[in-house]
Amino acid sequence: MDIAGALSVDHLKFLADGFKLTLYVAFISIVLSFIIGIVFGTLRYANIPFLSKVVAVIVETIRNLPLLLIIFFIFFALPEVGLKLSPTVAAIAALTVFESAMLAEIVRSGLNSIDKGQIEAARSSGLTYIQTLVSIVMPQALRRMVPPIVSQFISLLKDTSLCVIIALPEFMHNAQIIYAQNINFIIPIFVVVAFMYFIVNYCLSLIARRLESRQA
Amino acid sequence: MIRFDTVNKYFGDFHVLKNINLEINKGEVVVVIGPSGSGKSTMLRCINRLETITDGELTVNDLKVNDKKTDINQLRRNIGMVFQHFYLYPHKTVLENITTAPMKVLKQSKEEAEKVARYYLEKVGIPEKADSYPSQLSGGQQQRVAIARGLAMKPEIMLFDEPTSALDPEMIGEVLDVMKALAKEGMTMVVVTHEMGFAREVADRIIFMDHGQILEQGKPADFYANPKEERARLFLSRILNH
Ligand SMILES: Nc1ncnc2c1ncn2[C@@H]1O[C@H](COP(=O)(O)OP(=O)(O)OP(=O)(O)O)[C@@H](O)[C@H]1O
Numbered sequence: 195m196d197i198a199g200a201l202s203v204d205h206l207k208f209l210a211d212g213f214k215l216t217l218y219v220a221f222i223s224i225v226l227s228f229i230i231g232i233v234f235g236t237l238r239y240a241n242i243p244f245l246s247k248v249v250a251v252i253v254e255t256i257r258n259l260p261l262l263l264i265i266f267f268i269f270f271a272l273p274e275v276g277l278k279l280s281p282t283v284a285a286i287a288a289l290t291v292f293e294s295a296m297l298a299e300i301v302r303s304g305l306n307s308i309d310k311g312q313i314e315a316a317r318s319s320g321l322t323y324i325q326t327l328v329s330i331v332m333p334q335a336l337r338r339m340v341p342p343i344v345s346q347f348i349s350l351l352k353d354t355s356l357c358v359i360i361a362l363p364e365f366m367h368n369a370q371i372i373y374a375q376n377i378n379f380i381i382p383i384f385v386v387v388a389f390m391y392f393i394v395n396y397c398l399s400l401i402a403r404r405l406e407s408r409q410a
Numbered sequence: 411m412i413r414f415d416t417v418n419k420y421f422g423d424f425h426v427l428k429n430i431n432l433e434i435n436k437g438e439v440v441v442v443i444g445p446s447g448s449g450k451s452t453m454l455r456c457i458n459r460l461e462t463i464t465d466g467e468l469t470v471n472d473l474k475v476n477d478k479k480t481d482i483n484q485l486r487r488n489i490g491m492v493f494q495h496f497y498l499y500p501h502k503t504v505l506e507n508i509t510t511a512p513m514k515v516l517k518q519s520k521e522e523a524e525k526v527a528r529y530y531l532e533k534v535g536i537p538e539k540a541d542s543y544p545s546q547l548s549g550g551q552q553q554r555v556a557i558a559r560g561l562a563m564k565p566e567i568m569l570f571d572e573p574t575s576a577l578d579p580e581m582i583g584e585v586l587d588v589m590k591a592l593a594k595e596g597m598t599m600v601v602v603t604h605e606m607g608f609a610r611e612v613a614d615r616i617i618f619m620d621h622g623q624i625l626e627q628g629k630p631a632d633f634y635a636n637p638k639e640e641r642a643r644l645f646l647s648r649i650l651n652h
């Protein structure tokens with residue numbers, strides 16, 4: 195084991211670059227998939243003729259595909275039909291597609307968990323369907339959704355490492371390059387990588403706990 | 411004011427309401443009783459279109475409830491509803507529970523809506539609970555908030571679906587008192603309840619339902635003393651003896 199060699203300044207900088215890209219890709223994907231997930235989840239919940247069915251089919255299809263396949267498809271198959279994306283954009287696109295579908299399902303079941311009686315109470319007082327959704331159902335459902343949404347974000351952050359297969363220079367990718375040079379680097383590099391993933395994800399779960407307890 | 415004209419309703423193949431004919435006048439207090447599953451809730455819920463009728467005609471203030479041209483939200487603001495399980499909004503304070511519909515539907519300002527809300531909270535006897543959350547209230551208090559929430563829309567009609575059935579016995583009285591006061595002020599009320607004391611004191615009419623039909627109706631005193639239908643007699647003896 196060569197700790198000093200493994201954790202040289204150059205290596206740490208290189209790891210930091212990878213880590214920054216991981217955070218960047220994860221962050222953009224989180225924001226996009228959060229928005230899309232809420233829209234799709236709500237559309238599916240709302241039972242709009244035809245539209246809800248279409249959304250259901252899309253969401254279910256994506257949810258049942260391995261993320262790796264989606265990454266491959268976007269990076270390697272789309273260029274065949276003339277859509278060539280850089281590894282970063284392809285990674286963001288793939289993660290967004292996949293996580294949107296996961297979040298849509300979380301949103302839908304969150305909305306479904308609100309007692310129908312409350313909806314009837316609101317509707318019977320003259321509120322429209324949309325008003326009921328926005329001011330009665332959504333706020334309560336969002337609170338219940340915080341834990342599953344955050345754990346989905348944590349998996350998203352971890353899943354960015356799957357983008358090594360399209361040579362996205364993210365955290366895991368750069369770590370691999372370093373320990374590939376020298377077998378003695380493996381353990382120290384792994385420890386650092388594990389530690390960094392842990393720190394970020396742990397912070398996320400702390401935030402989630404704060405949000406939950408504040409609303410309880 | 412409310413008129414059922416040979417109304418039928420099916421849930422799939424199941425015939426829940428059978429040829430309902432009923433007219434309820436302004437200011438009348440009507441109590442609906444009958445065995446479980448006889449269609450009481452369903453009939454009540456048709457009035458504000460929480461359920462849609464299959465055929466016949468149902469009008470409220472001469473407006474056809476199930477007509478496509480009827481603005482259902484317009485109709486509903488005139489009909490308050492109180493449920494067995496209260497259904498207060500748990501994420502809103504008592505005051506917000508009451509002001510939501512007046513602000514969103516009647517476009518009242520916040521100040522105005524809160525003034526109205528406090529007035530009705532006073533009226534149902536819990537002005538000090540304005541800033542509490544529903545989970546901090548007893549069942550009886552929650553139901554009184556639900557009544558205040560309905561009244562804040564200044565409806566002409568109030569519907570009650572077993573408003574005291576989910577309450578502990580010692581809280582039933584406080585809710586019934588509010589409802590009695592309302593009845594005496596001339597509110598048009600349709601109340602599904604087995605509370606005989608309430609019916610005797612303020613109801614103008616009792617309606618007995620069984621298997622989706624209105625089997626018998628009459629003044630409370632006559633009905634309780636001398637029900638004509640065998641099934642009504644059986645039903646009364648059951649609720650009296652437990
Ligand atoms: N949404 C529904 N779909 C199918 N059947 C229903 C539905 N709602 C009610 N029913 C059935 O219709 C019948 C009448 O129900 P309803 O709730 O009106 O009875 P009720 O007289 O209010 O009874 P309870 O005293 O138990 O409240 C019951 O047999 C019930 O199972």
Ligand SMILES: [Mg+2]
Nearest residue numbers: 450451452571
């Ligand atoms: Mg009922």
